Each structure stands twice: as C-alpha cells, then as structure tokens.
Amino acid sequence: MARSMEKYLRPExxxxxxxxxxxxxVLMGSLLRAIDQLGLxxxxxxxxxxxxxxxxxxxxxxxxxxLHTLHGRAVxxxxxxxxxxxxxxxxxxxxxGDLASIGGNHLIHAARRNLELTxxxxxxxxxxxxxxxMAPTTxxxxxxxxxVQGNPYRPFDLVKLxxxxxxxxxxxxxxxxxxxxxxxxxxxxxxPDFAFVDVLSPCPTQYGRRNKLDSAGAMYERLRGLCQxxxxxxxxxxxxxxxxxxxxxxx
Amino acid sequence: MPLRTVTxxxxxxxxYLSGNDAAAEGAIAAGCRYYGGYxxxxxxxxxxxxxxxxxxxxxxxxxxxxEIASISSVVGASWTxxxxxxxxSGPGLSLMQECLGYAAFxxxxxxxxxxxxxxxxxxxxxxxxxxxxxAVKWGSHGDYQVVALSPWSVQEMFSLTVEAFNLSxxxxxxxxxxxxxxxxxxRERVDLxxxxxxxxxxxxxxxxxxGCDEPDGIxxxxxxxxxENLLVTGSTHxxxxxxxxxxxxxxxxxxxxxxxxxxxRKAEICRHEGYYLDDAELxxxxxxxxxxxxLRAVRxxxxxxxxxxxxxxxTIWPFDDELIRRVAQGAKGFLVPEMNLGQVDGLVRSxxxxxxxxxxxxVNGSTISPASILAALGEMR
Numbered sequence: 001m002a003r004s005m006e007k008y009l010r011p012e013x014x015x016x017x018x019x020x021x022x023x024x025x026v027l028m029g030s031l032l033r034a035i036d037q038l039g040l041x042x043x044x045x046x047x048x049x050x051x052x053x054x055x056x057x058x059x060x061x062x063x064x065x066x067l068h069t070l071h072g073r074a075v076x077x078x079x080x081x082x083x084x085x086x087x088x089x090x091x092x093x094x095x096x097g098d099l100a101s102i103g104g105n106h107l108i109h110a111a112r113r114n115l116e117l118t119x120x121x122x123x124x125x126x127x128x129x130x131x132x133x134m135a136p137t138t139x140x141x142x143x144x145x146x147x148v149q150g151n152p153y154r155p156f157d158l159v160k161l162x163x164x165x166x167x168x169x170x171x172x173x174x175x176x177x178x179x180x181x182x183x184x185x186x187x188x189x190x191x192p193d194f195a196f197v198d199v200l201s202p203c204p205t206q207y208g209r210r211n212k213l214d215s216a217g218a219m220y221e222r223l224r225g226l227c228q229x230x231x232x233x234x235x236x237x238x239x240x241x242x243x244x245x246x247x248x249x250x251x
Numbered sequence: 252m253p254l255r256t257v258t259x260x261x262x263x264x265x266x267y268l269s270g271n272d273a274a275a276e277g278a279i280a281a282g283c284r285y286y287g288g289y290x291x292x293x294x295x296x297x298x299x300x301x302x303x304x305x306x307x308x309x310x311x312x313x314x315x316x317x318e319i320a321s322i323s324s325v326v327g328a329s330w331t332x333x334x335x336x337x338x339x340s341g342p343g344l345s346l347m348q349e350c351l352g353y354a355a356f357x358x359x360x361x362x363x364x365x366x367x368x369x370x371x372x373x374x375x376x377x378x379x380x381x382x383x384x385x386a387v388k389w390g391s392h393g394d395y396q397v398v399a400l401s402p403w404s405v406q407e408m409f410s411l412t413v414e415a416f417n418l419s420x421x422x423x424x425x426x427x428x429x430x431x432x433x434x435x436x437x438r439e440r441v442d443l444x445x446x447x448x449x450x451x452x453x454x455x456x457x458x459x460x461x462g463c464d465e466p467d468g469i470x471x472x473x474x475x476x477x478x479e480n481l482l483v484t485g486s487t488h489x490x491x492x493x494x495x496x497x498x499x500x501x502x503x504x505x506x507x508x509x510x511x512x513x514x515x516r517k518a519e520i521c522r523h524e525g526y527y528l529d530d531a532e533l534x535x536x537x538x539x540x541x542x543x544x545x546l547r548a549v550r551x552x553x554x555x556x557x558x559x560x561x562x563x564x565x566t567i568w569p570f571d572d573e574l575i576r577r578v579a580q581g582a583k584g585f586l587v588p589e590m591n592l593g594q595v596d597g598l599v600r601s602x603x604x605x606x607x608x609x610x611x612x613x614v615n616g617s618t619i620s621p622a623s624i625l626a627a628l629g630e631m632r
C-alpha cells in the first residue's frame with residue numbers, strides 16, 4: 001500500500017490476510033484511492049462485509065467503523081444501518097460467494113429497493129477462504145474442489161443480475177485496470193442510489209492452481225486478455241464473451 | 252443516568268387494544284426507532300403498526316425479504332444508536348437463530364417479539380402454542396444468554412415490551428417478549444401510563460466497546476459515526492473488537508463474561524408473581540397465557556378446599572431456579588401446565604429436588620383450560 005493511503009489504515013494492523021498474487025490488495029488500494037479522491041469523511045462512513053477473503057478488505061484494516069457480519073448477510077445489516085441513520089455513507093464489500101450465493105436474495109432486494117448503498121463484489125469466481133469450492137460465478141467447465149470434472153453450471157453474470165433487479169448504477173472493473181476501477185468506485189460511492197461494482201480479482205492460490213494458471217502472473221495475463229480497449233476508450237467484450245464485459249452499465 | 256422518566260409518547264389512559272398492538276405501542280413508548288421485519292402469522296399486526304407509526308416519529312421501518320434479513324438489519328440499525336426491534340413467530344424465529352448468536356456475541360441490544368404458534372415446522376399458523384421456549388435460549392450455536400419475558404395479558408404486552416427494551420439496552424443482550432398467539436390476538440382493556448421509565452444506552456467516549464475488567468461486566472456502547480472506529484465482528488474479539496481467535500483462555504473468558512453478565516444479575520432481572528403460596532401444598536408453576544387458566548383453576552380448587560397456589564413466571568430466561576428451590580421447600584408437589592411437551596417442566600424438575608413434579612402438556616393448538624388444570628390438581632391429592 002502506498003504511504004499516502006496509510007492514513008486510512010489502522011496502525012495496529014501489520015499484516016495482510018491476502019495470499020501472494022491475490023487481487024484483493026489492489027482492490028483495497030483502489031477503493032482507498034477512490035475514497036481519498038472523493039474526500040469522503042471516514043468518520044461518517046460505515047464499511048460492512050460478510051465472511052470470506054474479501055470481507056477482510058475493510059475489517060480490520062480500515063480506520064473507520066466496520067461491521068464484519070455473517071456469511072451472506074452484509075447487505076441486510078447495511079440496509080438496517082442505512083435506514084436507521086441515512087447520514088451514514090454505507091459501503092458493503094464482500095466476495096462473490098458471499099454476495100451472490102448465500103446472500104443473493106439480499107443483493108437483488110437491496111437493488112430493487114434502491115436504498116443508497118454501495119456494494120462492491122470482489123469477484124474471484126471461487127470460494128477462496130474455505131478451500132476453493134465452486135462459486136455461482138465459476139465459469140462453466142472450470143475446475144474447483146467441488147467440481148473436479150469441471151463446473152457443469154452457467155455462472156451468474158452479476159452485472160445483469162443486479163441491473164435486472166433495478167440498480168441504477170452498475171459497473172464491472174478488474175484489478176488489472178485500476179485506474180478505470182477507481183473511476184467506477186468513485187461513481188458508485190458518490191451515487192445517491194444503490195450502486196454495484198463487480199470487480200474481477202484473481203485468486204492464484206485456489207483458482208489458478210486448479211485451472212493450469214499456476215502463477216499470479218499467468219492469472220493477471222489471462223484477466224488482461226479478457227478485456228480489450230474499444231474505440232470509446234472503455235472495454236469491449238473479451239474472449240470470454242459478454243459475461244466478462246467490463247465497463248459501466250447505466251440506465 | 253441512563254434510566255430516565257419520559258412522558259409516554261403513545262396515547263395514555265384506558266384503551267381497548269389487542270396484544271400485538273399493545274406490544275407495538277410498548278416499543279414506541281420504549282423509544283424503538285427502527286423496525287425490520289417479515290410478515291408471519293400471528294405476529295404481523297405488530298409489523299403493520301410499526302409501518303404506520305415509526306416514520307411520523309422520525310424512525311425507520313423496513314419490510315425485509317426474509318427473517319434472516321430482518322434481524323440482520325435490526326443489528327445493523329442498533330449499532331447506529333437506534334433502539335431496534337423485530338417480531339416473528341416459530342418458523343421465522345428458526346431463521347433468525349444464526350444472527351441471534353451474532354447479536355449475543357457482539358453484545359448488540361435487540362428486541363424480538365415472538366408470538367408463538369403451534370409447531371414444529373409450519374405447524375398450525377393461526378393456532379396457539381408455547382413451543383419456542385428452548386429455541387429462544389438454545390437455538391443458536393455456542394453458549395450465550397438471552398432475556399425472555401412472558402406476558403399473560405395485553406397490559407403486559409405493553410409493559411414487558413418496555414422492560415425488554417430496558418433490559419436489552421442495559422445488558423447489551425437480545426431480549427425476547429415471548430408471547431403466545433392467544434395473548435397477541437387477545438383484546439382487553441389496558442391502562443397506558445402518562446409516563447414511564449426507559450433506559451438509554453450507556454456510551455462513554457473512548458472506552459473499549461467489547462470488554463471491561465469485571466468478569467461479568469457490561470462495556471459501554473458507542474454508535475457508528477461517533478468517531479470511535481468501531482470494529483464489530485462475529486469472530487472472537489478483544490475488548491477493542493480486534494479479531495483474536497488464538498488462545499483458549501481468551502475465548503473461554505469472553506464466552507463466560509457474556510454469560511455471567513446476565514446470570515450474575517438474575518436477582519434484578521427475574522420477576523415472578525405468587526398467588527395463594529403462603530399455605531400452598533400444591534403449587535402450579537405457569538407462565539404466559541396458560542397462567543390465566545392456572546389462576547382460575549387455583550381459585551376453583553381453593554373453593555373446593557385444596558391448598559393450592561400459583562407461581563407465575565414472568566421472566567423465563569434467565570431461569571430462576573433459586574425461586575423454584577425456595578418454593579419447593581414448602582410444597583408437596585408442583586404442577587407445570589404448558590402448551591408444549593414439557594419445556595419448563597424439565598427446568599422445574601431439576602430445581603425442585605425431592606419435591607415431585609407433574610407435567611400437564613397440550614400441543615393441539617388450543618389453550619389449556621382451567622378444567623384440565625383443575626383435573627390434574629385433583630389427581631395429585
């Protein structure tokens with residue numbers, strides 16, 4: 001983490017919980033830069049997370065109020081906090097398993113209600129902390145601890161899911177493109193509506209080693225390859241098709 | 252002082268109310284300003300009342316997508332400083348159990364009104380039961396304590412809801428109003444006071460929010476936005492909220508403190524009423540709606556020459572086993588009528604020593620009649 005971002009971190013926390021090559025550190029840095037550029041008042045900002053690797057991004061690292069909740073329930077906790085104190089800026093950050101599987105119902109209903117919440121999904125397409133099991137975002141055919149012959153199911157396209165549930169601001173970024181990501185995060189945080197950012201983040205430890213991407217570098221190269229510059233300066237669909245399209249998806 | 256006398260914000264005087272409406276008015280009177288819930292029979296009128304009354308008072312109402320979301324939102328709201336509540340019935344209570352453990356472990360004040368119906372499972376949604384007594388105390392994993400109060404009248408649906416808030420805020424524990432369908436849907440006259448005592452959360456700036464030096468102590472509780480950089484986590488945590496899952500002695504001390512902060516205060520938490528106990532040979536131990544039938548049966552038995560008394564438990568959790576032990580010294584037998592298969596009977600038995608205990612159980616979706624209790628007393632002579 002750059003020294004300029006240290007003011008947002010608790011000095012008592014000396015180590016990162018993330019594995020080597022994990023994208024969540026880049027996401028964490030991007031989020032803090034977005035917060036810094038917005039000049040957000042951390043005293044009035046609440047970070048809510050669920051369970052899993054991504055839930056550790058705010059808790060215990062951020063020097064702010066953090067609510068580290070139950071698996072899948074972060075959005076529901078955040079809804080109560082925001083409704084009871086609308087002056088709080090409430091940012092939920094959790095993983096794809098947490099937000100889209102066990103917490104999928106809360107995610108779509110929060111999008112439908114359009115309460116002012118920012119939800120950031122650190123999407124590594126696998127269950128990292130529990131040992132690499134299949135997630136609702138794991139691409140079809142890919143290998144996990146619970147799909148050793150390849151995931152037989154279609155993955156969720158979280159952008160379409162949340163958009164379909166009514167969220168006015170939805171974006172997908174990747175940790176390989178941090179400057180665009182910071183822009184999406186800034187817009188999401190500044191939004192007066194429910195805003196969702198799906199962030200592709202490599203997991204070399206659980207995902208990479210099972211899918212012949214046995215180095216962090218190989219995973220980042222693949223993620224870069226999924227996204228090409230389009231004429232408009234944003235990302236065009238890459239080789240994984242529409243389900244990994246990056247960019248903003250406004251009304 | 253956190254305890255203060257306030258003017259009752261709901262209309263004082265004699266009113267004719269249902270139990271569910273009285274519980275909702277009790278919540279408003281106690282200062283509840285957040286309600287998150289999901290409709291379920293026979294508790295829904297509480298939610299409907301809160302949906303009407305909270306917004307005009309500056310509070311917030313959320314109809315959530317399920318009961319898991321409901322209690323989760325209540326915990327989130329509570330940490331913003333709002334007194335917060337949900338209401339439910341059996342199946343909803345089952346769904347809330349994981350977060351009930353979260354609330355207990357993070358010392359979050361929340362009030363849950365459980366208007367019990369006949370279970371298990373969907374059971375009889377519109378019929379009465381009292382089968383949730385063990386579920387409210389033992390339903391979530393691990394060891395923790397809650398407070399549960401058992402009203403027998405619409406009057407107490409109001410007053411014990413206020414008390415549930417006061418205990419929850421003071422002890423930083425989940426507190427239950429453990430009612431039954433019969434009381435929730437009962438309509439009777441209630442005297443609502445002009446003023447009442449309510450407890451406001453104790454917040455001492457810069458004190459650790461999750462620990463204190465006493466092995467049964469209750470730490471002060473800040474809010475989100477107070478600038479305390481709160482770390483709230485369901486993992487084992489130190490007094491500042493930092494995750495600390497190493498060290499068996501540390502976890503042991505934390506779990507014991509959370510239990511002891513309730514158990515060591517039994518004397519001030521536990522309430523009961525005694526009727527005709529001075530010379531009673533047989534004692535009916537009853538709670539909730541069943542205690543109404545029990546009192547009538549006891550009076551009828553007295554007229555028939557039986558030396559019978561009623562011990563009405565108002566506080567169910569923590570369970571006042573010392574009270575049972577005391578009453579057992581002068582009694583020849585206990586009768587425990589319940590709308591379940593003997594959930595409190597076991598507790599009475601374990602405290603009663605050599606005094607025999609007879610259990611009268613009924614799980615048919617109807618209230619227990621005075622005649623049934625009278626007949627059971629007759630068999631005990």
